Amino acid sequence: MNPTRLLRSLAAILLLVSPLAAAAQEPAPARGPFTVSGTLQGVSLQEVASGLDAPVAITHAGDDRLFLTLRDGRIVILSNGAVQAQPFLDIRNRVSTAGEGGLLSVAFHPLYATNGFFFVNYTNTAGDTVIERFRVSANDPDRADLNSRRTLLTIVQPFSNHNGGQVQFGPDGYLYIGMGDGGAANDPACRAQRNDTLLGKMLRIDVDQNVETAPFYGIPFDNPFRGVGANDMPDEVWAFGLRNPWRFSFDRQTGDLWIGDVGQGQREEIDFQPAASRGGENYGWKMMEGTTCQSASACPATVPPCNAAALTLPVLEYDHGTGCSVNGGSVYRGTALPQLRGTYFFGDLCTGQIWAAARQGDGFQVRRLAMTVPNLVTFGEDRQGELYAASIAGRLFRFVGEGGGNPPPGPDKVGLYDPSRSRFHLKRVNSRRGATQTVNFGRRNSGWMPLAGDWDGDGTTTIGFYDPDASLFRLKNALRGRTSDVLLRVDAPSGDVVALAGDWDGDGDDTVGLYDRTTGRFHLKNSLTGEGFDVVVEIGPLPGDLLPLAGDWDGDGLDTVGLYDPARSIFHLENGREDGEPDLEFQFGRPRVGSLPVAGDWDGDGRDGIGVYEPRTATFRLRNALNAGPADAAFLFGPRRGGWLPLAGNW
Known part of the structure; x- marks a missing residue:
């Protein structure tokens, strides 16, 4: 053929x-000229050729x-x-x-x-x-x-x-x-x-x-x-x-x-x-x-x-x-620049201004780049999808991280949330002796579910909560202060849900979702505004009392969902958004010890791995590959039987 x-x-x-x-x-169709929501952080332009x-x-x-x-x-x-x-x-x-x-x-x-x-x-x-x-x-x-x-x-x-x-x-x-x-x-x-x-x-x-x-x-x-x-x-x-x-x-x-x-x-x-x-x-x-x-x-x-x-x-x-x-x-x-995946870049010849339009519901959040390109004439991409801009005056620029380099994001690190004090403990390095940052946020013994996500697409993971009594997400864009930057109320599909976070549409911004334990369905939102959910997906049906998780399992820039069976310590992971059997199933960790699942890009390769946290022993076990095998990292963190809850991100 x-x-x-x-x-x-x-x-x-x-x-x-x-x-x-x-x-x-x-x-949706534009309703008039867009409004600029400030300057895009974390991006610069590096000259790669001149005199053209x-x-x-x-x-x-x-x-x-x-x-x-x-x-x-x-x-x-x-x-x-x-x-x-x-x-x-x-x-x-x-x-x-x-x-x-x-x-x-x-x-x-x-x-x-x-x-x-x-x-x-x-x-x-x-x-x-x-x-x-x-x-x-x-x-x-x-x-x-x-x-x-x-x-x-x-x-x-x-x-x-x-x-x-x-x-x-x-x-x-x-x-x-x-x-x-x-x-x-x-x-x-x-x-x-x-x-x-x-x-x-x-x-x-x-x-x-x-x-x-x-x-x-x-x-x-x-x-x-x-x-x-x-x-x-x-x-x-x-x-x-x-x-x-x-x-x-x-x-x-x-x-x-x-x-x-x-x-x-x-x-x-x-x-x-x-x-x-x-x-x-x-x-x-x-x-x-x-x-x-x-x-x-x-x-x-x-x-x-x-x-x-x-x-x-x-x-x-x-x-x-x-x-x-x-x-x-x-x-x-x-x-x-993983925080900008899904963002549309465009510019103007006369001013040299470049804008970044990130999808937000059926509209956009538009931010400007701090640098301009006088006589901007065109954009282009290389094989890897990296972005370039050129001036008719003969200069060629590549979009890079601030500081002129092109560094990938660092590997994800684990964290723990202490409900009794409403305190987050965030690791700087995935090891027992790694330094820890503490953040006080929320109410003690509130029953709120801790979350971690990059809510504003700046490349840094921050924290949040889901309050099941009020059906309210409370999210922070910085690891300081005690107030929420985003409040989002969404009606829950039932009274028995678990909150999770992920970049479901690949636009570089993490959003939220709920796993309905009564139906086994995930309800996911693509923005932090508006009512209702954009995607509903089910894995299985699968037996057992399962715990939800989310990650970019195949490195395509999109987070998808998964389920963890603590009784057998088996992960069921899905790479798409269709109902049906999971794409990956494997055993990792010790069964029947009450482990909790966690996911993150532990080695910085653009693909999320998985892990378990054993509250009884206060032990994290992390694995980079999505198959059965030994842990790539194992270390103690937190008090034994302390009731602390795991999370992960690029803090």
Whole structure:
């Protein structure tokens, strides 16, 4: 079977059945310009290259090299910290940089390691958009074969601005092409809404059809306008109503599409298309600019009016008091900044400001980076999902932890909660002699359940409680003070529940959940606001009096749930969100001694391990691997039979 078609089939199946995709709450349309909630802590920008000749795009080819697109018609390689002198591709003789033109982006085929194909988007000497395919040299992996050039599309541009410019493969294996409205100002011919042009559209083509014969592509079977009579929109169109989608990206974990669409004179917008979309969205230009009404001048009589239900409004927008030209970025899925997983980064050309939008219910918490990038022009990702930004003035930056390094988070440490004094004892090192921090919080002998989580996504675990009598979560964002920073009341599913915490949607923020002991079901929330629960999942059914736990068992950035049977000291762990049998089952620790479960990333490898705490002997036993075997660490902590309760985190 064709491997690319197999890839698409698997992608389609995963999008249909993925519990993560089903559980994620789509962002609601913006209600106006976003409000900035302060400065993002723990993130800095490290310069990795300078003196580049107008870089406009950043990507990778499935390996450790970075490919930097230069506007003048070259693609250069950043490898081992240096830019190679010899370009990977040089088509300066074919490229015009008049207006907003140039060589604007490159996309490497998902099977590039096998077929060597890559695709470029540029404006030719006539000022028209060209989409071409090249192949890497058979003799040099750092050089393109210029003789392999094949032209897929030439799209006439009436003006020298609003070219769009991005090409990128989606998770379905198809090539997406962002096209601007043809330029001038206010889309004078309403091309973004017309069905006789590719301008103002998002295109989607299958480059694995007609590989050796013109036009060197085909139309995906499920494109929304494919076939005669489908509104007469060109078959290549996936979505329309765009002004100038300069940069767009796919979330590598969920498959969602994020589009930065440059505005006219009032609003800059970020559009969102969920992975399950069947295409056909109308993003509203030029009847609307962001959430504001504009004009339908020169548009077909059939276009929807402003704010019509047929229009898909942006999920984020800002006005021209904040900036002038949006740069769509990426959802962070790297490992260097785990507290930011699931956060969408974007910025502005004129101010150089970069924002981080973290999902919060059906909206966002938007924070700004302390550093700016003057003349910010693009974002990009490397193979590992680490994020980069570039200035048209020639500087390339990598997102890193503050201090200029790129350190991963430290390993998790255990802690204990003393109900009699309502005091937390938090280890600095997982050993008997390791230093301990004490935090007084809560009421003595209250019956509240202790919790540990990174509630604000700053990379540091703090503490909290669940008060079962009031159905109230009381959470702290710092390990000092006696007051709660977050109070969240959620109706419990029954009167017999156990509280737990985890990052259920991979956005970098821990939230809460309840395990209903009467039904064996987990009820999980994806935010610390609002009523009700977002996900309900059941493991089993399993016999015994079981205790819940949560952790990132497979290192994908998402916490999932598990159950521990103290009678047999058996762990039952689940990697997904669907009801059914557990993915992992194994014995660890001593049975029938009243052990309590604990989970944490004890070795800092990005995957949580498990452990048990034996109150009778005041002993922690920790294991890094999720299988039966000896403890990797065992030590005494706390008083024997003291009734203290275990927890873990990166304090």
